[in-house]
Amino acid sequence: MGNLSGKTALVTGGSRGIGRGIAERLGRDGALVAVHYGSNAAAAEETVASIVAKGGRAFAVGAELGVDGDVEKLVAGLDAGLGAREETAEKPALDILVHNAGLNFMGRPIEVLTPEEFDRMVAVNVKAPFFLTQALLPRMREGGRIINISSVSTRVASSGGSIGYPLTKGALDVFSRTLAKHLGPRGITVNAVGVGFTHTDMTAGALADPAHRESTVSRTALGRVGQAADIADAVAFLASDDARWITGTKVDVSGGVGL
Structure with missing residues (x-):
């Protein structure tokens, strides 16, 4: 296996799209991957099966984010999947935490x-990562990795005026920088990944429109729409020992949107 052998990882929103790509890549690199899902258990099990079929190890963890008790349910599922014994064993350790799950009400300018909708995006995109990190910090190993999936929309204004989603991702960027400094003494790195236009379930409808697709490609320096693997490879790098001296930064993985 790869350079993450012996590591454990949790990928939120890991059942589809970018999250699935990240989970599969970390599994291919040797990590035991907890594939979190909110509602689509079948998709999560497909992702787990895909990882296992390639020689990796993975299990699914279900918990809807942005609701009461979300963190507690997710952590309990993580412990169960990692084989924790209640009362007698120490809580299982975690090496890599990827906050990928997100919610975007697209095409919603400030007027509408x-x-x-705003509260729901904040709950999923900001509050859930914050308190999930808080709950898992005691079991993060020294030298661990926290990777937050952000967006290019924090530096390039939406042509449609969509504002709520970029606001939440901007908060996640601040979270990354501040946490990186706070956790530096433990050797835990914290970084954000700025995602651009990428093929996912969420963007499939819009990208099916030739005019929209052409406009999207024209705004991207490398001249194409991103794939989940483009993001996953960058996350895998940040999760590896090769990125041990990188923390508190945001890596733009957008193909050069808006340059």
Whole structure:
């Protein structure tokens, strides 16, 4: 296996799209991967099966984020999957935490975004990563990795005026920098990955429109739409020992959107 053998990883939103690509890549590199999902258990099991079929190790963990008790349920599932024994064994350790799960109400400028939509995005995109990290920090090994999936939308304004999602990702960027300094003495690195236009379930509809796709490609320096593997490879690098001296930064993995 690869350079993550002996490591354990949790990928939130790991059942589909970018999250699945990340989970599969970390599994291929040797990590035992907890594939988190919110509602689609079948997709999570498909991802687990894909990792196992390639010689890796993985298990699914279900918990809807952004609701009461989400962190507790996710952590309990993680412990069960890692084989923790209640009361008699130490809590299982974690090496790599990837905050990938996110919610985006697309095409919602300030004039129409509702308080309910805003609160929901904050709950999933900011509050859940914050308190999940808080819960898991005591079991993060020294020299661990925390990787937050952010967005290019924090530096390139949306042509449609979409504002709520970029705001939440901006908060995640601040979280990354501050946590990187705080956890430096433990050798834990914290970085963000700025994702650009990427083929996912969420973007499939928009990219099916030739005009929209052409506009998207024209704004990207490398002249194509990103694939999940493009993001996963960058995350795998940040999770590896090769990235041991990189922390508190945001890696733009967008193909050069808006340059």
